Amino acid sequence: MDEKARKYVELFRTVKIASAATVDGAGRPRSRIINVMLAGGDGMVIVTSRGKPFWKQLTDTGEVALSAMCPDCQSLKFLGKVEVLDRTWVDRVFEANPGMNEVYPGESRYALDAFRIYAGHGEWFDLLHYPIRRESFAYGGCAEERCGFAITAACTGCGACAEACPQKCIVPGAPYAVERSHCLQCGLCAEQCPAGAVERLHP
Amino acid sequence: MDEKARKYVELFRTVKIASAATVDGAGRPRSRIINVMLAGGDGMVIVTSRGKPFWKQLTDTGEVALSAMCPDCQSLKFLGKVEVLDRTWVDRVFEANPGMNEVYPGESRYALDAFRIYAGHGEWFDLLHYPIRRESFAYGGCAEERCGFAITAACTGCGACAEACPQKCIVPGAPYAVERSHCLQCGLCAEQCPAGAVERLHP
CATH class of the missing domain: 2.30.110.10 (Electron Transport, Fmn-binding Protein; Chain A)
Structure with a gap:
């Protein structure tokens, strides 16, 4: 461990x-x-x-x-x-x-x-x-679970995700990026992205 | 309710x-x-x-x-x-x-x-x-769940269950009876009964 x-x-x-x-x-x-x-x-x-x-x-x-x-x-x-x-x-x-x-x-x-x-x-x-x-x-051979949201290369840089984020944990860039350790996992970024560039990592 | x-x-x-x-x-x-x-x-x-x-x-x-x-x-x-x-x-x-x-x-x-x-x-x-x-x-139309143990007519009155009970919630009688509102649900009564008279109520 x-x-x-x-x-x-x-x-x-x-x-x-x-x-x-x-x-x-x-x-x-x-x-x-x-x-x-x-x-x-x-x-x-x-x-x-x-x-x-x-x-x-x-x-x-x-x-x-x-x-x-x-x-x-x-x-x-x-x-x-x-x-x-x-x-x-x-x-x-x-x-x-x-x-x-x-x-x-x-x-x-x-x-x-x-x-x-x-x-x-x-x-x-x-x-x-x-x-x-x-x-x-x-521990014990298990992997950490990958959860939350990630922004893919389809990002157009419009900033709708960062605007929608209640915790302001999305940083501008190409593509924009979710700081997953500060993310609520509320999903507003994915709902608001006009390009469908926000990927849900968990099932 | x-x-x-x-x-x-x-x-x-x-x-x-x-x-x-x-x-x-x-x-x-x-x-x-x-x-x-x-x-x-x-x-x-x-x-x-x-x-x-x-x-x-x-x-x-x-x-x-x-x-x-x-x-x-x-x-x-x-x-x-x-x-x-x-x-x-x-x-x-x-x-x-x-x-x-x-x-x-x-x-x-x-x-x-x-x-x-x-x-x-x-x-x-x-x-x-x-x-x-x-x-x-x-509430809402659901029934209370029936859990714990009950002693059936197969009880011979030997008292092994009452002896084993860590919470002393089994009262003598014919048959003996579990006071279910004071029961740990540990199952010792069922394990110790030589007559197989203790019935488990939950699955």
């Missing part, structure tokens, strides 16, 4: 409270609040008990999406792959999160399985300060 | 910061932090811009899952159906959330579409206080 990814993985653990989203057997989104129990160079660890729909969705799909609000109003989002760990990891989680003993006293902790989020990609986003800023990260 | 659902819909608005999960075109879970912009007897209103993957996932699937952490450590989760609203709703959202003008000044607000979550079901969950407590709610 590179330093950038490690910083954000540790930020998830600092925040601790995150939402975890999965897809259920009917293809619907499901979400609940969880704690990020451990985080480090190997990824993040979460737990859930075998009785819960969350456990079934994790084991059926092998995927989880996290999002969290950081104390100073920046947000994190993440899509990752999970693997189940052996029960020594439940003990490690309880050691690092002793409050868990109040919910699962004694041996009942082994109703839980620990899951490592061993790979994935995510984004940190600061919408509070101008210029707004986003930064992507990835 | 009944009073119970209204209470929780308004709690989502009070918290304001929630995660919104959707399913993308590849069937993967996606999640990000959003604001619940309006809430009342007609449901909740959120906004997103047409340029974002979130917009596409909302319009493609018509579904969103929300979760939120309440200030006193109770959590909310929800699965609902969305419909797009006309642009007068963007204006109503900006009136109720004037900070939005800093992100989307002037006419750029119309890069956003407002979506009403017009139906759905959810649960409030207090894991902090003993006994833990959960309450279901639903």
